[in-house]
Amino acid sequence: MNKLTNFTKGLWRENPILVSMLGLCPTLAITVKVENALGMGLAVLFVLVMSNLFISLIRHIVPDQIRIPVYIVVIATFVSMVEMVMDAYVPDLYSRMALFISLIVVNCIILGRAEAFASKHNWLDSILDAVGMGLGFTIVLILISLIRETLGTGSITIWGDLALNFNKHNSPFFSEFYVSPPAAFILLGLILAASKAINSRKEVRSK
Amino acid sequence: MTFSELIVMAFSAILVQNVILNQFLGTCPFLGVSGKRDSAVGMGLAVIFVITLSSLTSWLLYYLILEPVGMQYMSTLVYILVIASLVQIIEMFLKKAVPGLYRSLGIYLPLITTNCAVLGTAKNVVSKGFNFLETFIFSLSTAAGFLFVIYIFSTLRSKVERGDVPKAFKGIPIALITAGIMAMIFAKFGLLNI
Numbered sequence: 001m002n003k004l005t006n007f008t009k010g011l012w013r014e015n016p017i018l019v020s021m022l023g024l025c026p027t028l029a030i031t032v033k034v035e036n037a038l039g040m041g042l043a044v045l046f047v048l049v050m051s052n053l054f055i056s057l058i059r060h061i062v063p064d065q066i067r068i069p070v071y072i073v074v075i076a077t078f079v080s081m082v083e084m085v086m087d088a089y090v091p092d093l094y095s096r097m098a099l100f101i102s103l104i105v106v107n108c109i110i111l112g113r114a115e116a117f118a119s120k121h122n123w124l125d126s127i128l129d130a131v132g133m134g135l136g137f138t139i140v141l142i143l144i145s146l147i148r149e150t151l152g153t154g155s156i157t158i159w160g161d162l163a164l165n166f167n168k169h170n171s172p173f174f175s176e177f178y179v180s181p182p183a184a185f186i187l188l189g190l191i192l193a194a195s196k197a198i199n200s201r202k203e204v205r206s207k
Numbered sequence: 208m209t210f211s212e213l214i215v216m217a218f219s220a221i222l223v224q225n226v227i228l229n230q231f232l233g234t235c236p237f238l239g240v241s242g243k244r245d246s247a248v249g250m251g252l253a254v255i256f257v258i259t260l261s262s263l264t265s266w267l268l269y270y271l272i273l274e275p276v277g278m279q280y281m282s283t284l285v286y287i288l289v290i291a292s293l294v295q296i297i298e299m300f301l302k303k304a305v306p307g308l309y310r311s312l313g314i315y316l317p318l319i320t321t322n323c324a325v326l327g328t329a330k331n332v333v334s335k336g337f338n339f340l341e342t343f344i345f346s347l348s349t350a351a352g353f354l355f356v357i358y359i360f361s362t363l364r365s366k367v368e369r370g371d372v373p374k375a376f377k378g379i380p381i382a383l384i385t386a387g388i389m390a391m392i393f394a395k396f397g398l399l400n401i
Contacts, residue, residue, distance in 0.1 A: 024234045069291055072287055073288070080280060083283065084280055099327060102330055103323045105287050182228075182387045182391040184231070184387070186384050186387035189376075190384070193376045193380035200375065
């Protein structure tokens with residue numbers, strides 16, 4: 001039971017974006033295409049799982065005073081690995097969001113989970129926590145990018161050439177505004193408000 | 208770059224290509240410490256120090272060490288270590304030399320290590336192929352853009368939060384929508400013909 005909640009809490013109850021409001025920079029920046037959201041989500045998921053696992057394994061060896069620099073070096077190592085792998089296998093996707101892939105190092109979600117969870121729990125719980133948080137992050141990224149890409153360009157790019165296109169007649173229903181920076185802020189604001197409203201309604205009902 | 212191109216680059220880094228509103232870097236401190244005007248200004252000033260110094264140091268390290276030995280793939284790791292130690296050094300220096308400034312900036316300095324605007328700018332100056340002077344101007348104006356926007360935003364937020372906001376929108380959601388409207392205004396600076 002406890003193992004299950006370690007996994008599921010990241011999906012909704014402690015979702016990194018909707019509830020903790022961490023990692024908002026990539027959420028705002030790269031969600032113009034579903035493909036970007038998938039790539040970023042998987043990259044974060046990988047780094048999160050590996051760094052949580054390692055930090056949980058070395059948690060008794062690392063002295064308390066220097067734990068943050070050690071965590072950052074561990075995270076930066078895995079991020080560099082992701083950078084190299086993505087550059088080699090998905091160069092198009094990588095070149096579109098190279099900056100934000102390297103910024104996973106300073107993504108508060110990863111350092112936050114290392115500090116709040118992996119440094120206090122065993123490796124299995126840490127992996128479950130990381131997978132839950134990573135999937136929670138990915139799902140919200142995909143949700144936002146679905147809205148933005150559909151309304152912004154009238155298409156859904158799932159991966160490479162695998163894409164749906166609704167905008168056959170250049171309909172005025174689709175507007176470039178949705179893929180512009182201001183729309184990212186406003187849309188994320190609306191989504192956070194919606195999740196807050198759902199949560200407070202749940203609380204009222206449980207009373 | 209000629210002198211006039213440098214000026215244009217500086218202004219576009221402050222207004223049109225603003226770090227927060229256009230590049231989405233440093234959103235966390237932008238939303239986190241903009242509640243009070245004093246803390247927003249403190250954070251902004253600390254960020255100016257750190258962004259400028261860390262970009263220059265990263266530039267030097269990249270062109271003097273990483274590139275000659277062909278270890279460009281280590282750049283992320285090296286930059287984050289530079290930033291973390293630089294923040295530590297600045298903190299110790301200010302504590303000793305300018306205690307007044309340290310007291311007002313002190314609590315914001317450690318937070319800067321995980322400010323993605325800092326690592327982002329260090330990465331940007333190298334990937335854009337700037338020389339040393341351009342790096343200096345670009346990082347300084349990027350940081351000035353950060354201070355400018357976080358200051359305006361903190362004054363807006365104190366007004367917005369006094370208003371009658373629906374319960375679900377209280378806090379971060381309404382702040383994000385305010386930021387979105389600000390981003391629209393800042394994007395329109397691009398239409399001015401400089």
